Each structure stands twice: as C-alpha cells, then as structure tokens.
Amino acid sequence: MKGTMTVYSDKVLEHFREPRNVGELEDADAVGDVGNPKCGDMMRITMKINPDTEKIEDIRFKTFGCGAAIAVSSMLTELVKGKTLQEALEVDNKTVVDELGGLPPVKMHCSVLGEQGIVAALQDYYSKHPEKTPPAELVEKAKFLEDVDPHADEH
Numbered sequence: 001m002k003g004t005m006t007v008y009s010d011k012v013l014e015h016f017r018e019p020r021n022v023g024e025l026e027d028a029d030a031v032g033d034v035g036n037p038k039c040g041d042m043m044r045i046t047m048k049i050n051p052d053t054e055k056i057e058d059i060r061f062k063t064f065g066c067g068a069a070i071a072v073s074s075m076l077t078e079l080v081k082g083k084t085l086q087e088a089l090e091v092d093n094k095t096v097v098d099e100l101g102g103l104p105p106v107k108m109h110c111s112v113l114g115e116q117g118i119v120a121a122l123q124d125y126y127s128k129h130p131e132k133t134p135p136a137e138l139v140e141k142a143k144f145l146e147d148v149d150p151h152a153d154e155h
C-alpha cells in the first residue's frame with residue numbers, strides 16, 4: 001500500500017479484501033443477528049456446533065457494514081472456528097483487534113459488533129438446548145455487551 005494514505009493495518013486490509021468464512025450455513029445450530037443502531041451496520045453469524053464436544057465445527061458470517069466490520073468478522077470467525085463454546089467466549093473484541101494489528105479508535109465499535117454476534121449466536125444455541133446450562137461467562141458477557149454504548153468511540 002505504498003503511496004496510499006491509510007489508517008488501517010495491512011492485516012485489516014487483507015481481511016477486508018479477502019474475507020474468510022463469508023456466507024451463511026444451512027441448518028445452522030446457532031444464528032446470531034446483531035446491529036449497531038448508530039451506523040446501521042448489521043451482522044449475521046451462523047454456526048455448526050457439535051453437541052457432544054460443543055466445538056464450533058463451522059462458521060460463516062454475512063456483514064452488511066463497513067470495511068472494519070468485515071475484517072473483524074473475518075478474523076473473528078477464523079479465531080473461533082474449531083474452538084469449544086467456552087473457548088470461543090474467551091475471544092473478545094480486544095483479541096480480534098490485536099490479531100488485526102489494531103483499529104483506529106473511531107472503529108473500535110466495529111469490533112464490539114463482532115463480539116456481540118458471537119454472543120448472540122451462542123445465546124441462540126442455548127435457547128434451542130434448554131437441557132444444557134449456558135456458561136456463566138456467556139450470561140455475564142451478554143449483560144455487559146448490552147450495556148456497551150455503541151457510540152462510545154465517537155465521543
């Protein structure tokens with residue numbers, strides 16, 4: 001990107017140009033739909049989850065949004081694929097931003113959208129499996145992310 005002014009890391013640009021795991025899984029075991037009311041961006045996460053191992057066997061995303069949100073979705077799906085639900089909950093927005101080599105401060109909310117998408121999908125999974133107890137971290141994260149001000153990085 002020599003000669004081009006950019007505030008984005010090479011990694012962000014790479015994931016934006018060639019996003020991984022794009023699309024939607026048929027017969028998904030978990031679906032997470034989230035949106036940011038301020039910018040209007042939307043994300044859908046679909047997952048195939050092995051009920052015995054509770055591992056995320058496959059994952060896809062569809063993001064109608066900014067380039068940062070697309071790069072975040074791509075990196076996030078790579079990071080959680082193959083992980084157990086418990087391990088996936090440990091991947092927060094800061095992990096994704098670090099893996100992407102950073103995001104400009106005004107774009108940090110885009111990484112929160114990704115984390116919300118994973119949480120929404122896992123909530124959907126447990127709502128379909130009332131016999132399973134959701135991890136305490138999921139309940140805490142859902143509560144925490146609900147309270148996050150989506151405009152906080154614009155102040």
Ligand code: FES
Nearest residue numbers: 039041066069110
């Ligand atoms: Fe809305 Fe990036 S500007 S998610």
